[in-house]
Amino acid sequence: MDYFVPEAGIKALEDYSLSILKDPGEFVHPDLTREIGEGLDVSAVGRSLPEGMGIEDFRDALMLGYRTEAATETYDHQFQMVADLFGVGWLGRFNAEVWSPDEKTHNLPYFDSLVDLGYYPSDLIRIAREDLAREFEHRGVLTPIGVTWFGTIQERVTDGYHGVVAKTVRASSPVAADRIVRVRKRETLHTVWYNRFTAIQVQYNPELLEQVAIATAKFEMPEHQVAPDLAHRGGELGQMMGADYRAWVRDLVRYMHELTNDVNKTGRLMLDLAAARGDSLAGMNPKILRSVLTFLRQNGFVGEIVLESFGFDQRIPQSNGLVNRIKSLLRHQIVRHVNVAGVYS
Numbered sequence: 505m506d507y508f509v510p511e512a513g514i515k516a517l518e519d520y521s522l523s524i525l526k527d528p529g530e531f532v533h534p535d536l537t538r539e540i541g542e543g544l545d546v547s548a549v550g551r552s553l554p555e556g557m558g559i560e561d562f563r564d565a566l567m568l569g570y571r572t573e574a575a576t577e578t579y580d581h582q583f584q585m586v587a588d589l590f591g592v593g594w595l596g597r598f599n600a601e602v603w604s605p606d607e608k609t610h611n612l613p614y615f616d617s618l619v620d621l622g623y624y625p626s627d628l629i630r631i632a633r634e635d636l637a638r639e640f641e642h643r644g645v646l647t648p649i650g651v652t653w654f655g656t657i658q659e660r661v662t663d664g665y666h667g668v669v670a671k672t673v674r675a676s677s678p679v680a681a682d683r684i685v686r687v688r689k690r691e692t693l694h695t696v697w698y699n700r701f702t703a704i705q706v707q708y709n710p711e712l713l714e715q716v717a718i719a720t721a722k723f724e725m726p727e728h729q730v731a732p733d734l735a736h737r738g739g740e741l742g743q744m745m746g747a748d749y750r751a752w753v754r755d756l757v758r759y760m761h762e763l764t765n766d767v768n769k770t771g772r773l774m775l776d777l778a779a780a781r782g783d784s785l786a787g788m789n790p791k792i793l794r795s796v797l798t799f800l801r802q803n804g805f806v807g808e809i810v811l812e813s814f815g816f817d818q819r820i821p822q823s824n825g826l827v828n829r830i831k832s833l834l835r836h837q838i839v840r841h842v843n844v845a846g847v848y849s
C-alpha cells in the first residue's frame with residue numbers, strides 16, 4: 505500500500521515522538537506493582553462476581569488479559585518491521601524505547617492474580633511461551649498509519665478491558681484492582697499517543713484517511729491469533745463484567761472525527777469504512793453513494809448523523825426534497841451500521 509507524508513509532516517512526527525521519549529511517564533515497574541500491596545486475596549472474588557458470571561468465567565477473563573499482555577513481543581516485532589520497512593524513525597524509536605518496554609510489565613497484575621487463584625507460575629510462563637511461538641499475522645494495514653490507527657483502537661479496547669476487570673475484582677481485592685488500574689492508565693496514554701500520531705499523518709496527507717477506513721474495517725484484537733482458544737470469549741466476558749461497548753465505539757467515532765475536524769471528511773470516512781467492510785447502505789454500494797453525495801456536496805450529513813447518534817452536538821440543517829429523501833433512507837442504516845461496528849466482537 506502507498507504511504508507518503510511530506511517532509512514537514514515527518515518533522516512534526518519526529519518532534520512528537522521525541523516529546524514522548526523525553527517524558528514517557530512512569531512505566532509499571534514490577535516492583536512498583538508490588539509496592540501497591542501484598543495481600544491480593546483474589547480468591548475471594550467468587551463471592552462478589554456480577555450475576556451470571558462464574559469463577560471459571562472470571563479465571564478466563566484474567567487469563568485473556570494475561571495472555572494478551574504477555575504477547576507484547578509479537579506485536580512489537582510487527583510494528584518494528586513496519587517502521588523499518590517504511591524507514592520511519594519516529595515510529596521505530598517510539599516502539600522500541602517507550603511502547604514495548606512499557607507493555608512488557610502489563611501482564612504482571614494478571615499473572616499474580618492467576619497465581620493467587622491457584623495457577624502454578626511455571627504453567628503460566630509455559631502458556632505465554634506457547635502463545636509467543638504461534639505464527640502471528642497482522643490482518644490490518646501494514647503501513648505506519650495502519651499501525652498507529654490499529655494502536656489507537658487496540659489501546660482503547662484494552663483500556664476498557666482492564667477497567668472492567670479492575671471493577672469486578674475490586675470488592676474482594678482492592679490491591680489487585682489497583683494494580684490493574686495502574687496498567688490501565690498506561691493504555692489510556694498509549695491511546696492518546698497513537699491517536700495523535702495518526703492525526704499528524706492525516707493532517708499532512710489527508711489521502712491517508714482511506715487507510716484509516718480500511719484499518720478500522722479490518723481491525724481484529726490481536727488475541728484472536730495470540731490466544732485463539734480463548735479470544736472468542738472476550739466480548740462475552742467483557743459484557744459479563746459490565747463493559748459499555750457503545751461507549752468504546754463512541755470514543756472511536758470521536759477519534760475519527762478528531763482526525764478530520766470536518767463533518768464532510770468524517771462523512772466520507774464513514775462511507776469509506778462502510779465500503780471497506782463490504783456493507784451496503786439502503787441497498788447502495790457506499791462507494792457509489794460517496795460519489796453521489798460528493799457531487800451533491802452532501803457528505804457532511806453522513807458525518808452529522810453518525811456524530812449526532814453518539815450524542816456529539818451536531819445540528820443537521822434542513823435541506824431540499826431530494827437530499828431529505830436520501831437522508832431519511834440512510835439515517836437508520838448508518839446509525840445501525842455504526843452501532844454494530846463493535847470492535848470487540
Ligand SMILES: [Fe+2]
Pocket residue numbers: 573607610662691
Ligand atoms: Fe498493555
Ligand SMILES: [Fe+2]
Pocket residue numbers: 607659662690691694
Ligand atoms: Fe498499551
